[in-house]
């Protein structure tokens with residue numbers, strides 16, 4: 001579903017990604033972790049072409065996004081992305097937040113968009129809040145709306161960039177529960193997170209990044225079961241967060 005091949009990227013003279021290669025199969029859940037500044041956000045943003053790369057190739061669901069001829073808005077509509085900050089439109093109701101991109105980007109009619117959006121809102125357990133504005137919801141609820149909004153676009157993959165790290169601790173669980181459900185329903189997911197409980201529970205693979213490189217890319221069982229076989233940087237990182 002996602003193929004990242006020998007990707008390198010620079011910000012000016014600074015090389016932020018060095019020869020990153022990995023792939024994610026349909027239905028696979030991959031957790032990306034690593035120290036701050038290691039390039040996790042940059043890597044995940046390259047997957048829906050929010051960040052261009054200078055070298056290498058990225059293919060999502062058969063579409064080569066690094067090909068200049070690719071229709072990026074169309075591709076992006078099929079790649080759901082949830083960020084650390086919820087980025088809902090504050091002046092629009094929850095329902096309007098859920099339907100806007102479906103109407104503008106996918107060209108759906110208002111009724112169809114509403115039906116789809118409310119179905120996804122139900123999936124994240126927030127049907128009762130459909131007429132509220134983001135400011136009337138808690139951080140955890142806003143993040144769940146952001147997930148429902150992404151799902152309303154019928155994405156083939158979902159990307160998460162530290163979706164719980166800006167939340168108060170008591171709200172982390174409700175967002176992770178939605179992500180666990182999504183993973184168990186078979187969604188292809190690439191998640192930057194340090195929630196190792198989530199990684200242990202539902203991920204298939206764990207990628208560890210350091211200094212713009214993929215240092216470790218292995219099955220979850222291998223990653224957590226045999227920390228002694230991991231690279232020294234990974235061991236050091238794991239010893240701090242586990």
Ligand code: ADP
Pocket residue numbers: 011014016034035036037038039040041042043
């Ligand atoms: P992470 O998500 O792992 O914390 P990032 O991908 O956000 O790492 O950043 C990786 C490195 O790239 C950091 O050193 C960061 O300062 C740098 N960086 C990120 N965005 C930019 C940018 N727009 N311009 C220049 N440097 C950037």
Ligand code: MG
Pocket residue numbers: 040041042162
């Ligand atoms: Mg980041």
